[in-house]
Amino acid sequence: MEEAIVAEGLVKVFYTKERKSLFRSVKRRVEALRGVSFSVRRGEIFGLLGPNGAGKTTTIKILSTLLLPDAGEAWVNGFHVVKEASRVRECIGVSLYSDRGFYWKLTGRENLRYFAYLYQMPRREAEKRINEVLKLVGLENDADRLVEEYSTGMKSKLNFARALLHDPPILFLDEPTIGLDPASARRVRELILEMKRQGKTVLLTTHNMFEAELLCDRVAIINRGRIVAINTPSELKRRVGRNNVVEVEALNIPPSAAEALSSVRGLRRIYTRIRDPASSMGELRLIFEDGVDDLGDVLSAISRAGMKVLSVKIVEPTLEDVFIELTGEKLGES
Amino acid sequence: MERVRRLARAALGVYVKEMKIWLRYPTWIFAFIALPYMLSGLFNGIGYSIAGPRAVENFARNTGVSNPFLFYTLGTALLLATEVLLQDVAYSIRSEQLLGTFELHYLAPAPTWLIWILYLFPHSTIMVVVLLATTLPVLAFSGVLSSPIDFLYACSVLALGMLPLLGIALALAALVVRYKEPGAVVSLVQSVVILLSGYFYPLTVFPAWVSALSQVLPTTHVISILRSLLLAGEGVSPLDRRLLTLLALAVAYPVIGLYSYRRWESEARRRGELSKY
Amino acid sequence: MRLGGGASFLSTSLLKVLRELCAAAYVGVRIYLRYPMWILSDLITSPLWAVVILLPILLFLPPEAWGSGVVAQNFFWGMVLWYVVSTSLMGIGSAVRSEQQMGTLEQLLLTNANRAVLFTRRLTFELFSLTLNTAYMYVFVQLLFGKPITVENPLPVLLVLAAAMAIAVGFGLIYGTLILWIKNPGALSNILQFVIMGLSGIFYSIRGLPAPLQYISYALPFTYVADLLRHEAMGTPTLLPLHLEYLLVAALAVALNAAGYLAILHVEKRLKRTGKLGVY
Numbered sequence: 001m002e003e004a005i006v007a008e009g010l011v012k013v014f015y016t017k018e019r020k021s022l023f024r025s026v027k028r029r030v031e032a033l034r035g036v037s038f039s040v041r042r043g044e045i046f047g048l049l050g051p052n053g054a055g056k057t058t059t060i061k062i063l064s065t066l067l068l069p070d071a072g073e074a075w076v077n078g079f080h081v082v083k084e085a086s087r088v089r090e091c092i093g094v095s096l097y098s099d100r101g102f103y104w105k106l107t108g109r110e111n112l113r114y115f116a117y118l119y120q121m122p123r124r125e126a127e128k129r130i131n132e133v134l135k136l137v138g139l140e141n142d143a144d145r146l147v148e149e150y151s152t153g154m155k156s157k158l159n160f161a162r163a164l165l166h167d168p169p170i171l172f173l174d175e176p177t178i179g180l181d182p183a184s185a186r187r188v189r190e191l192i193l194e195m196k197r198q199g200k201t202v203l204l205t206t207h208n209m210f211e212a213e214l215l216c217d218r219v220a221i222i223n224r225g226r227i228v229a230i231n232t233p234s235e236l237k238r239r240v241g242r243n244n245v246v247e248v249e250a251l252n253i254p255p256s257a258a259e260a261l262s263s264v265r266g267l268r269r270i271y272t273r274i275r276d277p278a279s280s281m282g283e284l285r286l287i288f289e290d291g292v293d294d295l296g297d298v299l300s301a302i303s304r305a306g307m308k309v310l311s312v313k314i315v316e317p318t319l320e321d322v323f324i325e326l327t328g329e330k331l332g333e334s
Numbered sequence: 335m336e337r338v339r340r341l342a343r344a345a346l347g348v349y350v351k352e353m354k355i356w357l358r359y360p361t362w363i364f365a366f367i368a369l370p371y372m373l374s375g376l377f378n379g380i381g382y383s384i385a386g387p388r389a390v391e392n393f394a395r396n397t398g399v400s401n402p403f404l405f406y407t408l409g410t411a412l413l414l415a416t417e418v419l420l421q422d423v424a425y426s427i428r429s430e431q432l433l434g435t436f437e438l439h440y441l442a443p444a445p446t447w448l449i450w451i452l453y454l455f456p457h458s459t460i461m462v463v464v465l466l467a468t469t470l471p472v473l474a475f476s477g478v479l480s481s482p483i484d485f486l487y488a489c490s491v492l493a494l495g496m497l498p499l500l501g502i503a504l505a506l507a508a509l510v511v512r513y514k515e516p517g518a519v520v521s522l523v524q525s526v527v528i529l530l531s532g533y534f535y536p537l538t539v540f541p542a543w544v545s546a547l548s549q550v551l552p553t554t555h556v557i558s559i560l561r562s563l564l565l566a567g568e569g570v571s572p573l574d575r576r577l578l579t580l581l582a583l584a585v586a587y588p589v590i591g592l593y594s595y596r597r598w599e600s601e602a603r604r605r606g607e608l609s610k611y
Numbered sequence: 612m613r614l615g616g617g618a619s620f621l622s623t624s625l626l627k628v629l630r631e632l633c634a635a636a637y638v639g640v641r642i643y644l645r646y647p648m649w650i651l652s653d654l655i656t657s658p659l660w661a662v663v664i665l666l667p668i669l670l671f672l673p674p675e676a677w678g679s680g681v682v683a684q685n686f687f688w689g690m691v692l693w694y695v696v697s698t699s700l701m702g703i704g705s706a707v708r709s710e711q712q713m714g715t716l717e718q719l720l721l722t723n724a725n726r727a728v729l730f731t732r733r734l735t736f737e738l739f740s741l742t743l744n745t746a747y748m749y750v751f752v753q754l755l756f757g758k759p760i761t762v763e764n765p766l767p768v769l770l771v772l773a774a775a776m777a778i779a780v781g782f783g784l785i786y787g788t789l790i791l792w793i794k795n796p797g798a799l800s801n802i803l804q805f806v807i808m809g810l811s812g813i814f815y816s817i818r819g820l821p822a823p824l825q826y827i828s829y830a831l832p833f834t835y836v837a838d839l840l841r842h843e844a845m846g847t848p849t850l851l852p853l854h855l856e857y858l859l860v861a862a863l864a865v866a867l868n869a870a871g872y873l874a875i876l877h878v879e880k881r882l883k884r885t886g887k888l889g890v891y
Contacts, residue, residue, distance in 0.1 A: 014886050032886075058886070066717055068883040086723045094721050096889075100714030103638065105645040110638070117634030118722040118729075120627050146645075162718070365798030369805065376809040381671030383819035384682060389671040396670045406667060432712055518652035525656040525663070534667040 004170050004201035005040035005063060009072035012058050012225075032058040034225040035072065040218075045192065045202040047216035049209065049319060055225040056205035057096075060172045063203070064094045077170055093163035094172045101159070104148035108139055108158050111147060112165060119166040133161040137191065153184035160191060171195060173204040177211060189215060209319035221323055228326045233319060240317035240325050243291045244268075246298065247315045248284040251308040257284060260305035264298055266290065271324055281310075287321060344444040345452050352426075352456035369414060370469060374406035377534070397536055399565045404476050408560065409533035411469050415492075416531070416553055418457055419499040420524050424506040424516040426453040431514065447595050450507050451500060458496075473564060487570075488563050494580055495556030501587030502527075508598035533557055552587070555580045631728040636735030643736055657744055658751050661690055665755075668814070683756035684845050689814035690748045692837050694741050695775045696807050700800045702737040703783025706730060707790045717889045726875045727868070730787045731780055738776065767843040775836040777864035782832060784871025788878045794890065812837050816847065832863045 012033040017025040033055045040046040048056045061067035063074055065085040073080065079087040102111050109130060116126035134140045137157040142150070150158065156176070163171055176192065177185035192215055195202055206212050212219050213233045220230040229236060254260065258270045266289045274282035284307075286298065292314060302309055356362060381402065382389045394400045427450060430436040439446050506523060510516040530537075530544070531553035537545045548554045555576040562568040570577065643649065665686055669677050676682070707730055710716040719729050749760055762768050786803070790796050808814070810824060811833035817825055828834045835856055841847045849856050882888040 012886070061886075064721060066720065066883060066888055067886055068880065070884075089721060089723050092721075096717060101718045103642060103713060103715065105642045106638065110641060114634050114638045115718070115722065117630055117637075118719065118724040120630060120723065361796065361799045361802070365802055368802060369798075372802070372805040372809060376805060377667040379809060379820065380668045380814045383815035384668065384685065385671040388673075392673050393671050396674065402671070409667075513648075515646055515648070518646065518648035521656055522652045525659040529659045529663055534663065535670060539666060 002041060003039040003075075004042045004044075005038075005046070005074070005076050005203060007039070007059070007063065007072070007074040008037050010036040010059065010062055010069045010074060011071035012055075012062065012067065013070055031225050033062075033069070033072075036222070036225070036227055037072075038220050038227055038230055040201055040203055042201055043196065043199050044217040045196050045204065045215050047212040047219040048203070048205040048222050049207065049212045049216075049219050049323070050205075050222035051207055054207075054222045056207075056222060057174055058225075059222070060094070060096075060174050060203065060205055063088075064092055064172050065089055090166075091168050092170045092172060093166070093168040094174075095159045095163040095176060096174050100155075102147045102155065105146060107144045107146055108150065108154075108161075109134065109143040111158065112162060115162055116165055121166060129165060129167065133164045136164065136194075137161045138187065153180055156180055156184065156188065160188065164195075168200075170201045171203070173202060175205055175207070177206075177208065209323070212319055219319065221319075221326060223323070223327045229322070236319060236322045237317045240287060240321045241290070242316070243314055244288045245315050245317045245321055246286040246288070246292055246295070247313045248286065248298070248302060249282075249310040249312075250284060250302060251279055251281050251310065252306055253280045253282050253284065254305060254307070257305060257307070261286070261298070261301050264301050265294070266292070269324060269328075285321065287317075287325060341444055341448065344449065345455075348449060348452040349456050352453055353459070356456055366414060367467075370407045370410040373410040373413075374403050377406045378402055399561070401476055401565070404472060405561075405565065406534060407469060407472055408564065409557065412492075412531075412553065412557055412560070413528055413533045415496065416499065416527060416533075417524055419454060419496055420503055420506065420527065421516075421520045422454050422457050423450045423503040424510045424520050426450065427507055427510045428514070428516050431510075446599070447504060447507075447592060451504065454500070454503070484563060488560055491556060491559050491563070491570075491577070491580070494577075494584055495552045497584035498552035498580075498587035501589070501591030504588070504591030504595045508595040511595075512598045512602045527551055527553060530554065531557055549579070550583075552580055552583045555583075628725050628728060631724045632735075635728055635732040639733045639736040640739075653740070653744075654747075657747060661686075661748065661751065662755075664690075678756050678758065680756070680758040681845075683752055683758045684760060685814060685841075687748060687752045687760050688837075688840055688844055690752075691741075691745050691772075692775070692813045692833070692840065693808060694744050695772075695779050695836070696804060696811075696813065696833060698737040698741060698776070699779035699783040700786055700804055700807075702733050702740075703731050703780060704786035704790055705796070705800055706733050707787040708794075708796065711791075711794065714889075720879065720888065726879065727784060727872045730784060730875060734780065741776070762844050763846050764843045768840065771836065771839045771843055771860070774860045774864050775833075775840065778832050778836055778860070778867055781864060781867025781869075781871045784868065785874055788871065788874040791875070791882070792878050794887075807831060807833055810834075816841070817850070832860075832867060835860050835863065 010033050012031075014030045014032055016028050016030055018028050019025045036055065036059055038046075048059060050056050058067065062069050063076055063081055065081055065088050068082060073082075075081065076088045077091040079091070081088050103114070106114070112130045112133070113126060116130060121129065130143075131140070134143045137160050139154060139157050139161065142154060147155065147158070156179075160173075160176070163173070173192065177188050180188065189211065192202055192204065204215065216233060218230060218232050219236060221228050221236070229239070253272055253274060257272050261267065261270055261284070264286070267286055268289050269287040270284060272282060272284050274280060276282070284302070292298070295312065299309060299312065381393065385392055390400065390402060393402045393405075397405065399405045427436065430439065439449055502523065506516065506520055509519050513519075530548035530551055532548065533553075537548055537554065540548075559570050559574070559576050559580075562570050668686070669682070672679070672682065707716075710719060710729075720726075753760055786800075789799075810820070810828045811817070811831045812820075812828060813833065816838070817828040817834055820828060829850075835850070838847075838850050839856055839860060842849045842853070851859065879888070
């Protein structure tokens with residue numbers, strides 16, 4: 001089978017209680033997934049990119065057998081995630097949290113040993129593999145310290161090591177670099193690329209577009225429980241078009257900047273990112289229909305709105321531009 | 335004045351939050367209602383089973399009290415109050431540590447020892463309301479409540495007796511801040527306090543030295559006074575030796591508790607223990 | 612069978628379960644030993660609580676009967692049974708809660724390990740603790756009463772204790788499943804402990820209970836364990852014919868374990884449907 005993971009029309013609905021007062025609560029229906037379909041080829045790194053609450057973790061939990069779908073079907077390594085859940089668990093490694101899910105009063109090595117036995121690995125093989133994964137993630141010198149003494153980065157590495165413990169061909173990584181410092185995040189990214197070199201299939205979720213661009217062979221953009229696009233990062237960016245994005249760095253950007261520039265010819269979308277709220281300094285990203293006709297038109301509209309231009313660049317589109325183009329929302333907004 | 339107002343606001347915040355959490359776990363409320371009767375029933379059941387028809391007569395001869403059910407219901411109610419007071423602060427801190435919200439309390443302007451003590455009030459409110467609602471009918475039915483003044487007097491003694499426990503609770507809280515895992519120490523302190531308080535037996539069953547040792551516990555005096563008031567129908571003068579001792583303990587223990595809490599907390603800060611869990 | 616990138620796995624399920632049991636026991640003992648204060652606390656608090664429970668019972672007897680050998684025997688075996696009930700509720704049932712709080716529950720359920728083994732992680736330690744506490748109480752009660760604790764039929768007593776532990780595991784699995792479902796049990800463990808102790812005749816025969824309560828007692832599994840243990844240890848008469856009671860205890864041990872195991876699988880599936888598995 002060419003595909004390592006196949007999801008077809010996954011639907012998941014949660015019911016939550018909204019506490020209105022001490023004794024009154026109202027039941028609320030939350031549609032986490034609304035017909036998610038995609039497939040991941042063997043040996044590729046596939047990213048689920050979307051804002052918080054888009055349905056990324058729900059998808060990973062269904063694929064890793066921790067959650068049952070309300071509708072739709074999925075197969076991992078050729079096994080059905082509901083009907084053959086135990087076969088699925090044998091061939092996946094899952095990293096769900098960066099710093100939870102360990103026994104604090106056990107050392108890193110003892111934690112791994114416990115899970116190795118639960119993965120039913122023979123003793124000698126388990127010990128060998130524990131040493132291998134500890135070395136791979138760079139924890140060999142801290143393996144015999146209690147986990148309660150580990151930093152967030154070390155716990156994240158240990159989490160990664162646990163996912164690799166039984167040498168699974170498929171890895172699910174939920175926000176693998178969240179909360180990590182740049183050096184630790186870089187190390188985790190290197191590890192993910194190393195897994196690809198070893199021939200493993202990786203499904204990762206992220207809301208970090210830089211990470212998605214850097215790591216993923218293909219990306220699925222997910223928003224409000226629906227996949228809105230799937231392709232390679234470069235193909236996705238082609239949807240926005242080269243030379244269609246203008247980035248303006250400016251001062252005094254007003255909240256109504258988008259409205260003020262709406263009259264600019266050929267402008268399809270605009271969004272702002274304020275970097276310094278005190279001076280309202282930040283960037284305007286303008287996405288045009290078909291290239292930029294006249295930068296002068298843009299600049300005069302900007303100065304009419306009272307903004308002071310610091311720099312203007314025609315830039316390559318990013319995955320965030322693609323996301324906005326497809327959903328009309330920013331990555332952090334959903 | 336502004337400072338007091340701000341502290342009151344913090345107190346209200348803690349009260350509302352803890353009250354909401356507690357009311358979402360109704361088994362505790364059920365426990366406060368049921369446990370005094372269940373434990374009393376258990377003791378009485380075993381007693382009747384092993385002693386037969388002479389059980390009550392023997393009990394009266396050994397304790398001077400003719401109603402063993404009331405004796406043990408009162409004892410269990412006090413035992414529950416002691417357990418809640420002693421363990422609540424320590425377990426609340428531990429729970430905050432596990433949830434990762436512990437350090438956030440240090441960012442608030444209110445002193446942390448006060449916040450931890452405030453954790454007791456919602457639990458105590460529920461406990462007092464439920465215990466009163468469940469034990470009052472039994473007390474009234476047994477005819478031991480001669481007047482509302484007697485009852486209020488008994489409540490005041492109880493409240494006074496709980497103050498020194500706050501001091502012990504703070505000392506236990508200090509241990510949790512410094513050493514984390516509270517269960518073992520709290521369980522040890524609870525069992526010693528409960529053994530020496532004589533909730534379920536007169537302390538005269540112990541050798542003299544054990545009885546002498548038990549005098550340092552506020553709960554020993556509380557149960558002794560309450561038995562005089564409620565079970566023996568004796569009056570207790572405000573100048574009673576037990577009451578004066580209780581008053582002294584109500585001042586000394588919180589001071590010692592606060593001192594040890596501050597000391598251990600500053601040690602924990604110095605060693606960087608606050609962020610560990 | 613070879614899986615993933617090449618890890619080999621044992622093929623017989625019995626060996627797998629044994630391996631998982633060993634791993635669980637290893638983790639349970641390691642973690643316990645890293646809390647030395649718990650060991651000290653257990654050693655000190657056990658006799659203290661024994662006194663707190665014993666004295667109220669003695670108050671119903673005339674002082675001259677306090678040193679009676681029958682009271683000492685009843686009390687000793689009552690304490691042993693209390694440990695068994697605690698093992699069930701606190702040791703096994705509440706272990707689920709600790710996995711939820713540590714955030715390890717989902718990680719454990721990502722493995723194919725036997726669910727019953729995962730939930731009885733502390734069983735080995737509890738068995739060790741039961742043995743230690745029984746020996747400790749044996750010495751303590753003899754010192755306290757000045758009377759020897761005698762066992763009429765040692766081998767059957769051991770057999771009943773083994774059955775008691777099997778029932779405790781089954782009951783604990785069912786209770787653990789309940790905790791898995793409702794998350795925070797609050798004071799449920801304490802309440803249940805007293806209900807079981809009161810109605811199962813842990814310290815006394817249920818014949819002394821009022822008739823309506825006896826019906827409930829007959830429905831509780833620990834009633835038969837307590838009754839058989841007292842019969843084999845002290846020679847007291849049994850509630851049902853002896854062979855029937857043994858048969859019933861064996862059937863209960865099997866049924867409760869099977870029910871517990873099925874309950875876990877059912878609740879795991881249910882929580883996977885509602886998405887509440889990782890909630891704590």
